[in-house]
Amino acid sequence: MSVFTALLSRDLKLALRQSADSLTVIAFFAIATVLFPFGVGPEAEVLSRIAAGVVWVAALLAALLSLDRVFTVDFEDGTLDQLLLNGQSMTLVVLAKVIAHWLTTGVPLIIMSPVLAVTLQLPAEGYGTLVLALLLGTPTVSLVGALGAALVLGARRGGVLLSLLVLPLYIPVLIFGTAAVEAALTGMPSAPMLSILGGFALIAVTLCPFGTAAALRQAAE
Amino acid sequence: MHKFANPTQFMRIANAIYPWVAGICVLLFAAAIPIALMFSPPDYQQGETVRIMYIHVSSAWLMMMIYGIIAANSAMFLIWRHPMANLVARASAPMGAVFCALALITGMLWGQPMWGTFWVWDARLTSTLILFFLYIGYIALADAFEDSERGDKAAAILALVGSVNVPIIHFSVEWWNTLHQPSIIKASKEGVDSSVHSSILLPLFLMMGAFTMFYFALLVLRLRSELLAAKIRNARLSQIAGHSAAQPAE
Numbered sequence: 001m002s003v004f005t006a007l008l009s010r011d012l013k014l015a016l017r018q019s020a021d022s023l024t025v026i027a028f029f030a031i032a033t034v035l036f037p038f039g040v041g042p043e044a045e046v047l048s049r050i051a052a053g054v055v056w057v058a059a060l061l062a063a064l065l066s067l068d069r070v071f072t073v074d075f076e077d078g079t080l081d082q083l084l085l086n087g088q089s090m091t092l093v094v095l096a097k098v099i100a101h102w103l104t105t106g107v108p109l110i111i112m113s114p115v116l117a118v119t120l121q122l123p124a125e126g127y128g129t130l131v132l133a134l135l136l137g138t139p140t141v142s143l144v145g146a147l148g149a150a151l152v153l154g155a156r157r158g159g160v161l162l163s164l165l166v167l168p169l170y171i172p173v174l175i176f177g178t179a180a181v182e183a184a185l186t187g188m189p190s191a192p193m194l195s196i197l198g199g200f201a202l203i204a205v206t207l208c209p210f211g212t213a214a215a216l217r218q219a220a221e
Numbered sequence: 222m223h224k225f226a227n228p229t230q231f232m233r234i235a236n237a238i239y240p241w242v243a244g245i246c247v248l249l250f251a252a253a254i255p256i257a258l259m260f261s262p263p264d265y266q267q268g269e270t271v272r273i274m275y276i277h278v279s280s281a282w283l284m285m286m287i288y289g290i291i292a293a294n295s296a297m298f299l300i301w302r303h304p305m306a307n308l309v310a311r312a313s314a315p316m317g318a319v320f321c322a323l324a325l326i327t328g329m330l331w332g333q334p335m336w337g338t339f340w341v342w343d344a345r346l347t348s349t350l351i352l353f354f355l356y357i358g359y360i361a362l363a364d365a366f367e368d369s370e371r372g373d374k375a376a377a378i379l380a381l382v383g384s385v386n387v388p389i390i391h392f393s394v395e396w397w398n399t400l401h402q403p404s405i406i407k408a409s410k411e412g413v414d415s416s417v418h419s420s421i422l423l424p425l426f427l428m429m430g431a432f433t434m435f436y437f438a439l440l441v442l443r444l445r446s447e448l449l450a451a452k453i454r455n456a457r458l459s460q461i462a463g464h465s466a467a468q469p470a471e
Contacts, residue, residue, distance in 0.1 A: 211382055218371065
């Protein structure tokens with residue numbers, strides 16, 4: 001457990017000192033979202049119709065951009081080998097890294113999302129649900145993303161490959177994430193969608209760390 | 222089962238059944254193609270376009286069966302390190318991707334006259350498209366490493382992750398939108414559901430059998446050439462090693 005907290009605080013410290021990394025992801029999130037009004041036109045009714053989906057898609061792409069730094073640095077400088085040799089539970093190591101990733105990418109994305117939703121004219125009833133849906137959905141994004149990042153360690157064209165592996169697996173989160181906001185906007189209860197998002201997070205947190213640990217072990221071999 | 226992990230053992234059996242598989246495949250195609258494409262009656266609603274369905278359903282069946290085979294073999298490879306399981310999974314993946322593409326293309330060709338559009342975002346089309354992406358991801362990951370063993374293992378893990386996700390994706394997409402008609406073949410206690418007339422079911426089953434045999438025959442051929450390629454590689458390597466030992470100056 002001490003390794004868990006040590007790794008977590010180390011990763012958070014590193015992220016804080018190189019805060020440009022997190023900021024770049026947020027900047028990408030903003031830019032990608034802002035492109036949409038230029039693409040579909042500035043009419044408020046069109047924008048408010050697609051706002052939730054656009055915010056979700058942009059958040060997924062932004063998270064994707066940040067994934068390659070979850071393990072790459074540790075893989076290249078040998079930290080990963082040390083962790084493996086240490087005899088520590090790799091599952092815990094993975095969990096610490098994923099939580100650090102979520103805190104440094106997922107949380108800033110969630111904080112940023114209402115601001116971007118304002119620019120897309122999301123109706124007022126949608127904000128709470130959007131934030132809640134992102135809160136429940138982004139842990140899955142980090143967990144599945146870390147698995148993909150561990151699989152492509154050391155691969156040629158790793159970044160492009162990562163998007164090919166991970167984006168299809170994000171589709172369920174995207175479907176229910178946007179459906180929750182849509183339900184809130186039409187006055188339907190959004191709790192079922194949010195529960196399913198929470199369910200996905202629970203499935204991911206129980207299964208993904210094991211897969212990621214296995215992927216890391218064979219990457220370091 | 223473990224004795225099949227030995228490539229020589231495995232190939233002995235595979236080579237023994239290959240003529241049978243290939244022969245049955247040719248016979249089934251010889252029967253299925255004329256019956257399905259010429260002699261079977263046109264559907265009273267769909268007309269002649271129903272013939273696309275014979276290819277479409279057979280491809281769709283294979284794309285799912287092959288994904289199952291890849292996932293099962295990946296598990297065997299990761300658990301017991303069976304080299305043959307890995308070879309079977311990797312040799313199957315491109316075929317699965319092609320059948321997936323075939324199912325998508327024939328589905329689109331059928332959709333144009335039936336639905337009036339090539340593409341609708343309905344549940345089954347969408348999840349087939351996602352399955353196609355999973356196949357492409359698997360193939361790309363398997364080939365992405367200098368060290369081919371690393372690619373084998375990474376791809377095997379990905380296949381297992383995919384096999385957990387395929388039902389989740391399928392259920393999500395289903396929930397998201399349903400427009401496609403429900404499945405036409407339903408196994409029941411009386412055998413096969415009678416909502417489809419036997420004049421259409423017979424050619425369909427012949428075609429599905431032919432496709433399946435075609436996959437197995439091709440799999441044996443691919444495994445055979447893969448093992449031969451490995452042998453040639455080893456022979457070359459030992460040749461080079463012999464040369465450089467004899468002439469250290471070069």
